[in-house]
Amino acid sequence: MKKLYFESDMESFHFKENIMFDKTGMAIMEPLEYIVLSKEFDNDKILVKVQNKWTKKKLTxxxxxxxxxxxVYQLENDKIIKVLIDSLSLKSIKNIYVPPCEEFETDEYEIKDCLEEYVKYEEKNRLIKNDFSWYPRLDCNKYFDKEFCKELDAISNNK
Known part of the structure; x- marks a missing residue:
């Protein structure tokens, strides 16, 4: 499972036999290794219980x-904390759009940077191309300033 970054690098969870490699967040440079204790599947939900290979600490x-x-969505307390791509289908995916800045929902400065630097461009581009196959059109007033919403409305009305 891989996560696309804005800079095109990737975070990933990798499974090999009974080992899970966590190359996300602080562990991106030196992946954490876990021994997989169990995997439970309930329809679309997956629960993976692991034990850190070195500290022996158990996590779920x-x-x-x-x-x-x-x-693949990684959840914590029923909130999405990471959005990843099933790497088995990575080559077949030509474009992916992740709901805006959800991974930064606890940090107002990160949210602002994410919206300004990435989401505005993506949303405008999706509107021009009328491409909402991955994620529906965003509620403009919720995410953007009034001026940008007017700009999007103008694009939408000119179609």
Whole structure:
């Protein structure tokens, strides 16, 4: 499972036999290794219980798999904390759009940077191309300033 970054690098969870490699967040440079104790599947939900290979600390990872989009959501307290791509279908995916800045929902400065630097461009581009196959059109007033919403409305009305 891989996560696309704005800079095109990737974070990933990798499974090999009974080992899970966590190359996300702080562990991106030196992946954490876990021994997989169990995996439970309940429809689209996946529960993976692991033990850190070195510290022996036990953890549980929660995932939800969207088979239509080949996307894996990592959940914590029923909130999405990471959006990853099922790497088995990575080559067949030409474009992916992740709901805006959800991974930064606790940091107002990160949210602002994410919206300004990435989401505005993507949303405008999606509107021009009328491409809402991965994610529906965003509620403009919720995410953007009034001026940008007017700009999007003008694009929408000129079609």
């Amino acid at each position: 990872f929660y995932f939800r798999y969207d088979s239509k989009k080949n996307i």
